[in-house]
Amino acid sequence: MKKTPSEFSLSVFRQIKRVRRGKVATYGQIARLAGNHRGARAVAWLLHSSSRVRGLPWQRIVSAQGKISFPWGTDGFTRQRRRLMSEGVEVGERGEINLAAYLWKPSRKKT
DNA sequence: ATGATGACGTGCG
C-alpha cells in the first residue's frame, strides 16, 4: 500500500472491523460512524475497491433496506449471503435480512 | 482540475 488511504477510509475499515460476528451494519451507519453520514457511497466504493483486502468483514455490510447490496444472482451476492448465514445471520432467498434483529449496535458512548 | 462511476440513502409518485 503505497498510497496513503484517507482517514475516512481508515475510519470506515475500523468501524467495519468492530462489527461483531452474527451482526450486520449498513453503509449509512458506517459512514456516519466514520464521520460522514452522507458518505454511504464512498463506503460502498471503498468496500468493493478494498474487497481484496483480507481481514475485512465486508460481508457484514448491507444496505439500509436490510438486503444484500449485490444484485441477486451474482457471485458476490451468493458469497456474501453464504458468509452471513455461516455467521448465524438469517438471510432470505433474496438476501433479505432482519435488521431489527441483526443490526449491529455501535457502543458509541458519548455525551 | 474535470467528468464519470459505484456493494448507497432518502424522498416522491
Add this chain to the structure above:
DNA sequence: GCGCACGCCATCA
C-alpha cells in the same frame, strides 16, 4: 412495496 430521480462522498481515467 417498487421504481425513478437527486444528492453525497471518495477514487479512477
